[in-house]
Structure formats: C-alpha cells, structure tokens
Amino acid sequence: MHELSVAEALFAACRDELAARGGGRIERARVAVGELSGVEPQLLRFAWEAVVADGPHAAATLEVDFTPLDQVCSSCGPVAERQPGSWLRTCPGCDAPLTLSGGGELDLIELEFEPATAEVAHR
Numbered sequence: 001m002h003e004l005s006v007a008e009a010l011f012a013a014c015r016d017e018l019a020a021r022g023g024g025r026i027e028r029a030r031v032a033v034g035e036l037s038g039v040e041p042q043l044l045r046f047a048w049e050a051v052v053a054d055g056p057h058a059a060a061t062l063e064v065d066f067t068p069l070d071q072v073c074s075s076c077g078p079v080a081e082r083q084p085g086s087w088l089r090t091c092p093g094c095d096a097p098l099t100l101s102g103g104g105e106l107d108l109i110e111l112e113f114e115p116a117t118a119e120v121a122h123r
Contacts, residue, residue, distance in 0.1 A: 003047040010031060010048070011048070014026050018111070025116075026111065027061070027114055028112040029060065029062050029110070030062075030063040030065065030111075031044075031063070031108055032107045034066075034103040034105035034106065041064040049062075070101040073094065076093045079091060079092065
C-alpha cells in the first residue's frame with residue numbers, strides 16, 4: 001500500500017510547515033488527489049490516521065479533494081460519457097483523438113493548525 005508512504009510524506013511536509021511557522025499542533029490538512037495519481041483517497045485517509053495516531057497530532061484530519069481526469073476533443077470539447085477509471089481513445093461524437101487534462105494532482109493545498117502557546121516560566 002503506497003498510500004502509507006504518501007501519508008508519511010504529507011505528514012512530514014505538514015510538520016516542516018508547522019516548524020517554519022513556530023510550531024503547534026496540526027488540526028487539518030487538505031490535499032488534492034488526481035485520478036491519475038495512483039492514490040486511492042480512502043486508503044490515503046486510513047494511512048493518514050495510522051501515521052498521526054500516536055502523538056500530539058493524533059486528532060489531525062485529512063481532507064481529500066479528488067480531481068477527475070478530463071478527456072477533451074479538439075472539435076467537440078469535454079467528453080462527458082466517460083466513467084471514472086475508464087479511458088476513451090477517440091471522441092464518441094466525431095471519432096477524433098482525445099487529449100487528457102488534469103487528474104495528475106497530488107498536492108498539499110491547505111494546512112490548519114493550532115499555534116504553539118508560549119509558556120512563561122513563573123518563579
């Protein structure tokens with residue numbers, strides 16, 4: 001399950017961003033996952049939960065925005081008849097070759113966190 005290594009990399013990126021902003025606790029991360037990325041959104045969420053389970057970020061949630069692949073005909077425009085996970089080689093309307101647009105995303109797009117609180121030592 002390569003989703004585990006993807007979740008680990010996302011978590012590392014979140015921690016790096018958090019450290020750059022002065023620390024704190026991750027509350028929510030939002031990622032874009034494209035249809036062509038090879039990442040299954042449900043498995044990625046499950047892997048994320050395993051990665052953050054033991055530690056200060058245990059309650060952190062992962063929100064996945066799935067981005068479908070668009071197939072486009074140069075004459076007719078976007079092809080709507082395609083089922084997710086299936087590919088058409090030619091336009092069902094005019095038989096012209098189709099081009100692919102989008103669907104390759106795998107990006108951290110938002111991070112919500114609770115900033116670290118400054119603890120003042122009282123003597």
